[in-house]
Amino acid sequence: xxxxxxxxxxxxxxxxxxxxxxxxxxxxxxxxxxxxxxxxxxxxxxxxxxxxxxxxxxxxxxxxxxxxxxxxxxxxxxxxxxxxxxxxxxxxxxxxxxxxxxxxxxxxxxxxxxxxxxxxxx
Amino acid sequence: xxxxxxxxxxxxxxxxxxxxxxxxxxxxxxxxxxxxxxxxxxxxxxxxxxxxxxxxxxxxxxxxxxxxxxxxxxxxxxxxxxxxxxxxxxxxxxxxxxxxxxxxxxx
Numbered sequence: 001x002x003x004x005x006x007x008x009x010x011x012x013x014x015x016x017x018x019x020x021x022x023x024x025x026x027x028x029x030x031x032x033x034x035x036x037x038x039x040x041x042x043x044x045x046x047x048x049x050x051x052x053x054x055x056x057x058x059x060x061x062x063x064x065x066x067x068x069x070x071x072x073x074x075x076x077x078x079x080x081x082x083x084x085x086x087x088x089x090x091x092x093x094x095x096x097x098x099x100x101x102x103x104x105x106x107x108x109x110x111x112x113x114x115x116x117x118x119x120x121x122x
Numbered sequence: 123x124x125x126x127x128x129x130x131x132x133x134x135x136x137x138x139x140x141x142x143x144x145x146x147x148x149x150x151x152x153x154x155x156x157x158x159x160x161x162x163x164x165x166x167x168x169x170x171x172x173x174x175x176x177x178x179x180x181x182x183x184x185x186x187x188x189x190x191x192x193x194x195x196x197x198x199x200x201x202x203x204x205x206x207x208x209x210x211x212x213x214x215x216x217x218x219x220x221x222x223x224x225x226x227x228x229x
Contacts, residue, residue: 034217037166044156045166045209047218055138059216062123094167108156108171115165 002026002111004096009116015077016120022079022096023111026058030054030074035109036081038092046092049081052105064090086120093117124148128221134229141197143224145210150190154214155203158185159196160223161206168206170195200226 008020022034034048049070050059058070070083079096093115099107125148129228135141153173154229168177170186173193182196197204205228210221 037220044223045160046221047211047220050218051214056157058149059161061217101171102154102213106154106170108177109158109166109211110177112165112167 002098004098004113006094006096006109006113006116009094009118011119011121012086013122017082017084018086018118019081020081020096020116020118021084022081024077024079024098026052027098029072029077033105033107034070034079036068036079036099036100037095037097037109037112038090039094039115040089040092041093043092050099050109051079055057070112083118086118086122091118091120124215124218124219124227126210126212126221128217128224129209130221131224133224133226134173135200135226137200137202139200139229141200141204141226143195143208143210145188145193145195145221147191147193147212151212151214153189154212155186155188155193156211156213157184158209158211158220159204159206160209166204166209195225 003025005023048061051070067085071080093116095110095112097112101107127146129144155173157170162165174186207223207225
């Protein structure tokens with residue numbers, strides 16, 4: 001079964017750092033681009049980061065650029081999101097999602113993990 | 123950045139109704155559009171990709187159409203499990219963007 005499982009969420013003070021992980025199983029992880037998408041409480045979906053299959057290319061939403069870093073370890077089938085200088089507005093459920101089909105950069109997101117909640121508050 | 127708008131933002135419908143949701147892009151995105159369904163407390167699930175291709179395992183009552191800047195998602199006969207929020211997403215350029223969502227509720 002293809003599965004993504006996020007971990008690492010929790011309560012963190014503004015200005016702090018947190019590292020999210022996404023463990024992949026059931027597929028050849030190194031063959032797929034990966035993404036992070038977040039959803040603030042009661043709000044819509046916001047794409048925040050993309051990383052290519054080998055990790056040599058990445059892209060970020062303006063809202064997190066310079067603060068968040070997406071990385072992957074293909075040997076360990078793991079995707080990570082290092083989040084620094086956290087703000088109240090970063091409070092959200094964070095999902096990892098596999099990009100599948102089409103050209104490598106344009107794959108639809110399938111599947112998604114179950115999400116991990118990050119709360120930024122003093 | 124490519125902006126996506128969705129209309130309507132809320133639909134109140136009955137079982138068996140036909141529901142159509144529109145997604146408009148601020149510039150042409152060819153057919154690089156996907157539709158997702160999100161039920162409360164759950165992760166989103168892809169329904170349609172390439173604007174009109176049905177994802178494996180998705181019921182045939184769901185269909186998508188359009189290209190360029192205007193796209194539609196149609197549910198031909200609404201079922202109880204279809205009450206959810208629907209999002210479009212453009213995959214044409216970075217930053218990727220989602221529409222604001224359309225909530226389909228029970229009348």
